[in-house]
Structure formats: structure tokens, C-alpha cells
């Protein structure tokens with residue numbers, strides 16, 4: 353029995369499902385999750401000593417590759433000075449200044465300890481600022497596990513969402529309207545009916561939580577216009593896209609200025625950190641200046657701030673994002689070409705350093721289309737690649753990530769091995 357298997361058996365005794373976050377459990381692909389011992393650069397090594405080229409990157413944060421020496425050094429030095437003070441530190445001022453410079457819509461910013469906290473706080477702030485309760489989100493977008501956001505489209509009335517998790521009160525879910533991503537006509541209709549009640553629209557400007565879905569630029573522009581017209585706030589949830597698709601996030605890539613933005617993942621360089629920020633007049637509604645309460649014992653944690661600062665410093669190197677985007681596109685173009693040679697229904701795309709591939713004809717534009725992917729075929733692909741030493745996300749509905757540490761040779765080897773797997777998938 354592998355060490356991962358025995359650890360997983362033991363883990364399930366005292367940890368629900370054996371994991372501290374559900375997708376790690378390999379439920380959708382089957383099999384035993386690999387317990388990881390260490391990682392360096394583009395590679396992770398499991399407790400059985402097997403090494404994998406990693407395309408998960410801790411679900412996004414590890415954009416520089418694992419254990420980057422400068423990030424580790426910053427963390428070690430910060431830790432030696434004490435782990436937490438519950439009082440202001442110089443680093444958080446430096447980080448706020450840097451964030452405001454890199455993401456121009458951030459006139460003010462507040463740090464949290466996770467992406468979920470950032471989105472929950474941004475929603476409360478939007479509600480407090482506008483004096484309205486209703487929220488709009490889009491099907492298939494994930495914004496963390498806050499009550500108002502674990503909501504799916506309701507079956508009955510057009511505009512009332514219903515809970516997408518047991519334990520979410522129906523009366524709260526009803527305040528969230530779930531619309532179809534990239535459906536501009538439906539968005540216009542919804543605003544015409546409920547626009548004046550909407551506190552905020554929250555969106556993944558590039559979706560990374562139903563595999564990768566790219567936005568139709570007209571859809572994003574319409575969203576910005578409708579929010580302005582009806583006095584609703586536009587929240588870009590850049591927890592995944594921030595510092596990933598471009599230094600200024602998806603808002604820089606698509607040229608849209610949101611009222612509020614949320615961050616996580618890359619911003620902490622692998623340490624638990626999130627942030628939300630935006631317009632000064634809105635952010636000044638937060639306690640202690642204003643009536644909207646939000647707080648965190650470990651917010652602005654010195655070790656997390658040090659990791660974030662070191663990471664963001666390295667991301668500003670000339671050509672960093674162009675090179676990352678080129679490598680990522682090389683991977684998806686190469687995989688798509690290999691699949692086409694074997695006549696498999698397959699499509700792939702990338703935005704900056706994130707990518708998606710789909711066992712279906714053509715790129716999906718929304719949740720329903722991505723759900724048409726051939727799941728059993730993905731699962732076979734996933735396990736075959738894992739056996740060859742390539743670690744992709746253990747679900748057909750998650751995006752993938754390339755880091756600065758991945759070499760062209762890593763990418764080309766991945767394409768070649770994927771080609772062999774496509775050949776065997778096509779054969780049966």
C-alpha cells in the first residue's frame with residue numbers, strides 16, 4: 353500500500369473526507385489523493401517519493417514556482433521577528449502602496465486571511481454603501497464559501513436564487529440572483545426588472561472555477577454600463593485572476609474599472625492572505641471610519657505580508673507576464689494540436705498564466721456548455737498523466753496554472769506525453 357493511501361485512510365478518521373478542502377479528495381476523478389512532502393520550482397514530490405510536473409500550483413498562488421528562494425528567505429526573516437502582533441506593521445503599508453500602484457482601481461485596500469473573507473467583506477461593504485440587499489452573480493463562478501455566494505439559479509421565479517449548499521438559509525439565497533455567464537441579453541433583462549435593488553454584481557472577470565471560461569468583452573462592457581446606470585457596484589473577484597493573467601489583473605487586460613475588487617491566491621505567495629479594495633468613497637464606509645464592520649485577528653499577518661511583498665516584487669520583472677503567457681499558450685496549443693491529430697473532440701485555451709482544456713468540440717462560453725465535456729474521458733486522461741508524472745487539477749471543472757519555473761522543455765514533454773495518452777483514448 354502506498355504511503356498516500358495509508359495516510360488517506362488515517363486522515364478520514366478525524367478529518368471529514370480526509371481533506372481540509374473538498375476538491376483535494378479526488379472525488380470526481382476517483383483514486384487516492386497524493387499527499388505532498390515537498391515542492392521546488394515546477395515540481396512537487398509526494399510522500400512516496402514520486403515527482404510530478406505540477407499544473408495546479410496550489411490552485412494558483414505559486415506563480416513563481418514552489419519554494420522560490422527569495423520568497424522563502426522573506427518568510428524566514430519575517431518569522432524570526434515574531435509571527436503576529438495584532439498591531440500595525442510597516443510591511444502592510446508598503447503592500448497597500450504597492451497594490452494601489454499595480455491595480456489603479458484600488459484607491460484603498462484592506463487585507464484579509466483568505467479569498468472567501470475578501471468576497472464576503474466586499475459584499476457587506478457594497479450592501480452597506482448602497483443601502484440595497486440584492487446581489488447578482490453568474491452560474492459556475494465561485495466566490496468562496498460565504499452564504500450569499502453559495503447560491504444557484506432558482507427553479508421557480510426568475511430572479512430568486514436557491515441555496516447551493518445545505519445550511520445556507522433560503523431567505524438569504526433569495527437575495528442573490530444567478531444569471532448565465534456571457535449572456536448579455538439576459539443581463540439587460542434582469543437589470544430592467546431588478547436593477548434598482550441591486551447592491552452589487554460580483555463576477556470572475558475570467559472564470560477559473562468551472563474550468564476556464566473567457567469573458568466576451570461586450571458582456572463585461574455592458575455589465576459596467578448597467579451597474580453605472582442602475583447605481584449598482586461592480587465587484588471583480590480577482591482572487592484567481594489577480595497578478596495571474598496580468599500584473600494589473602483581468603481589469604487591466606480588459607480595460608474595465610470595477611468599483612471593488614477582491615484578491616487572494618497569488619497575493620499571498622502561498623501564505624494565507626486575501627484583500628479587497630477599490631473606490632475611496634466606498635472603502636471609507638469600513639470600520640473604524642464608517643458603519644460597515646469588518647475585522648481580522650490575523651489580517652495583515654507579518655509572515656503573509658512578507659511572502660506577498662516578495663512575490664509581487666518578483667512579478668514586476670520586465671517581460672514576466674509575456675513570457676508566462678507564451679509558455680501557457682504553447683501548452684494549450686500543443687495539447688490541442690496533439691488531440692486533433694488523433695481526432696478527439698478537444699479544445700484548449702489560455703489567458704495569461706491560466707489555462708483550460710475541455711473534452712468537447714469548441715471552447716465553452718458558460719456553465720451549461722462546459723458541462724457538456726466528456727467527464728469519463730477527462731478522468732482517464734487525468735489518471736494516465738498522473739501515472740506519467742504530470743499533476744493536473746483532479747477535476748474537469750478547474751482551471752490549470754503554469755508558473756515561471758516551468759521550462760519550455762517541461763511544456764514540450766507534457767505535450768508529448770499528453771499526445772500518447774490522446775492516442776490511447778482515441779484507440780478505445
Ligand SMILES: *Cc1c(COP(=O)(O)O)cnc(C)c1O
Nearest residue numbers: 466467468494495496591592616
Ligand atoms: C479561490 C477563490 C476564492 C476563495 O478563496 P479562498 O482563499 O479559497 O477562500 C474566491 N474567488 C475566486 C475567484 C477563487 O478562485
